[in-house]
Amino acid sequence: MMQFEVAPHRMALINVDIQNVFVEMAANSLEVVGRINRLAAACRSLGMPVIHVRHAHPAGADTGLLGELFPSVRDGMLERTSQTAAFHESLIIERKDQRLEKPHFGAFHDTDLLERLEQLGADTIIITGIETNVCCETTAREAMVRDVRAFFISDATTTGGVPGLSVEAVQRASLATVGALFAQVTTTDQMIEWLLEANAATA
Incomplete structure (x- = not known):
């Protein structure tokens, strides 16, 4: 099991x-967003940056293979001004938080996330969100190959599953893969506890 410094x-x-x-299609999504908000509040209290990432495209953009495979994407589901692509109202976004648009599943590919992290002096990220086995897992994989350490929050990620498997099975398999190879998997409560303990130790 990975054990990164907090x-x-x-x-x-x-x-x-x-x-x-994505909130509408994922299991227990509002409970998950509640945990994300709680974790974000703890991070802000310690002066940590909070970055909200969304999958969005400019109007008329070439969505490539993603649009070929998913007609709803081609037809504007993720167009940046659409209601479907907007951040969900339950997500708390503070004035100092950053926002980032990504054109693919992962948060690093074809974005300036790595540059932002370097400017912030951050070499470790905490990943939450939707969908566990798609965009969240892809972000963890992309972080690993860029030498960015990652914590992956098991109960602050969720999925709508895949055909032929239960949501629970997909969530369990994705967390097992991520935890074995790409990130340190933990819970919201444990992550907050580690953060507060680490901050207290340096006070």
Whole structure:
């Protein structure tokens, strides 16, 4: 099991795709967003950056293979001004929080996330969001190959599942894969406890 250092001054919280269309399709999504908000509040209290990422495209943009495979994307589901692509109203976004648009599943590919983290002096991220096995897991994989350490929050991620498998099975398999190879998997409560303990130790 991975065991990364918890150092709030070198960390950032990355909330992935808390958007209307995904919140509506994922299991227990409002409970998950509640945990994300609680974790974000703890991070802000320690001076950690909070970055809200969403999957969105400009109007008329070429959505490539994603649009070929998913006609709803081609037809504007993720167009940046659409209601479906908007951040869900239950997600608390503070004035100092950052927002980031991504054109693909992962938060790093074809975005400036890595540059933002470098500017913030952050070499470790905390990943929450929707969907566990797609955009969240892809973000963890992308972080690993960029030498960015990641904590992956098991109860602050959720999924709508995949055909032929239960949501629970998909969630369990994704967390097992991520935890074995790409990130340290933990819970919201444990992450907050570690952050507060680390901050107290340096006070």
